[in-house]
Amino acid sequence: MATLGLVEYKDASPEVRAVYDDIMATRKTDWINNFWKALAHDPATLRRTWQSIKEIMAPGSLNALTKEMVYLAVSVTNQCGYCIASHTAAARKAGMTDQMFAELMAVVGMANETNRLVTGYQVEIDPQFRTS
Amino acid sequence: MATLGLVEYKDASPEVRAVYDDIMATRKTDWINNFWKALAHDPATLRRTWQSIKEIMAPGSLNALTKEMVYLAVSVTNQCGYCIASHTAAARKAGMTDQMFAELMAVVGMANETNRLVTGYQVEIDPQFRTS
Amino acid sequence: MATLGLVEYKDASPEVRAVYDDIMATRKTDWINNFWKALAHDPATLRRTWQSIKEIMAPGSLNALTKEMVYLAVSVTNQCGYCIASHTAAARKAGMTDQMFAELMAVVGMANETNRLVTGYQVEIDPQFRTS
Amino acid sequence: MATLGLVEYKDASPEVRAVYDDIMATRKTDWINNFWKALAHDPATLRRTWQSIKEIMAPGSLNALTKEMVYLAVSVTNQCGYCIASHTAAARKAGMTDQMFAELMAVVGMANETNRLVTGYQVEIDPQFRTS
Amino acid sequence: MATLGLVEYKDASPEVRAVYDDIMATRKTDWINNFWKALAHDPATLRRTWQSIKEIMAPGSLNALTKEMVYLAVSVTNQCGYCIASHTAAARKAGMTDQMFAELMAVVGMANETNRLVTGYQVEIDPQFRTS
């Protein structure tokens, strides 16, 4: 179980409920996933984290699907099991097809490979890549 | 300098030149960046790595820009300096604006943060996120 | 199960038992956790690892609680499930409250985020931060 | 140079200057380090990141020195050069002595070692470490 | 379960079966492990990944056992549970004894420790280590 346990909606303070309500309204769902329930023992972190994610993940010059796939790519690189499960679900909800998932994984795998080849071979940055 | 040195075009074997030529033709550039010149001491790895990247990075259900931004997101997560420089350049060439870059970094940063919050709080995966 | 299995006290050689006894005496507990039982198939590594941890984790200019929280911060960053579970328990035993845990996780999360923002933006080190 | 360049105070918009002013007032310094100048091209991320750090790093049940040392421990684990330089400076300013630094590094090194031994030996979590 | 499910031999297309057959022939086994069955939903990635592994893991100037132990060392460093389980099995099949495993883990642990000590102390590369 989560280190500090999970705070269910019925047991939550008004401050926590307000965040839960905003999560459900923003995501158009009727349930709260465990991540938020685990953070809820620290209402300041719950509020700050949710506000940041809400702001960052809102569509801008990148659309919601692209942002979710990037989130998944990072989570895979970091080998975070929970995050992979939750952001695979979120990316699918945002429109990721099986084929898009497969292409995404291929890029993530390749980047992780060449990141090591470059560093392992001690390759110097080309002048053309330097931002003057 | 790179561990095994760099193989310049004029010094390259026909096998290596063929890869260099294909890289330049595919990318519509007239130069080869250091990564490939460093790998060229091992022609089998040079060829295999280029073939894989060419196949993986070709537009499919994800477009070239999305793939380049994912590549950059992974490289940032892994803290690979060369890869960040080269894929920032590649993503810009594929159309990434400054605003898109800034949004991309915000997502990468946030994902790296919540990856640790989730794992640190020992949060269990919600049944809803499990694949069947 | 652990790759080489677990060596229980009753089955342990005198050399391994001596380490187990010292672990229990130092930690004032009456049981040995699985990590040590797994290492015990390699008595040299068991002994060396325990001696190092005993020396490093002893209170010095940093107290035991601070050291345990730093250990937990590293384990969370590395996404090591066993280590998070065991060092959360150890930190609590050393005095970590729920509020301290929550603040610790907030710092760990934030550091993981800004580590990537800094590197992703290719920020150069300020001269003021350089050590002479 | 930083990917999007650095925004100097004299060239900053009022919105960015307000953040810069708050950073200097909070930290009691008269200069802004490159990280913030690099983020300033994205005022929303600049503001959000600063607000989060200001809130998280304020003394609470953990004091400022402990928080800075945890920040440094994470940065070392992630091998972030800029972050190590800047947070070594910040931790020293908060009171970290050379001896405390040395003990901190010893703990960070050891944690990174045992994180891999535990996972490499495929050790199962002891029931005693599970939360409920 | 795997994100896209597993493709069993009896349900596989001729293209996928050809890869499965080559895996079993090359490895002299009569079953396919889940990794390949999971990739099989993306036949291009299945084929490319298998061809790369087949080529890379074939004995060359490094023998098969050394290559498998290196694969395991990387997987442990990255904390990849599946990979540790599968490559421990593969390394044993290639001749890794319990003693070799224990020595391998000791090296992996130590490297992970000193990687952080070096970076944490901000040590500059000795001129003697630079490649010309």
Added chain:
Amino acid sequence: MATLGLVEYKDASPEVRAVYDDIMATRKTDWINNFWKALAHDPATLRRTWQSIKEIMAPGSLNALTKEMVYLAVSVTNQCGYCIASHTAAARKAGMTDQMFAELMAVVGMANETNRLVTGYQVEIDPQFRTS
């Protein structure tokens, strides 16, 4: 420069000199690399780290070359610049040829790739890979 500076032989205490002497005798060299000079401000860590490395890297059921290549593989995976430079030199001294280096990097790159593919596809461990 290194955070605490470097301790040169002529300025070292007898305790530190004894370690330096043992390093040079064991490695059959006449100089000390910066890593040890940086650690020397903390003689306990200097001594413990050297003793551990000396013990771990001594030929056993794995020879010195294999151990050095594993050390390099881990350092590349962790993207530690200093460690890659120093252990490339050490591995070469132990007999690593250019061809062996190239094969080593190919394995390291591939392992980093498939580590992410496995985790990204959420592949379950095959019963055959489980230890007992």
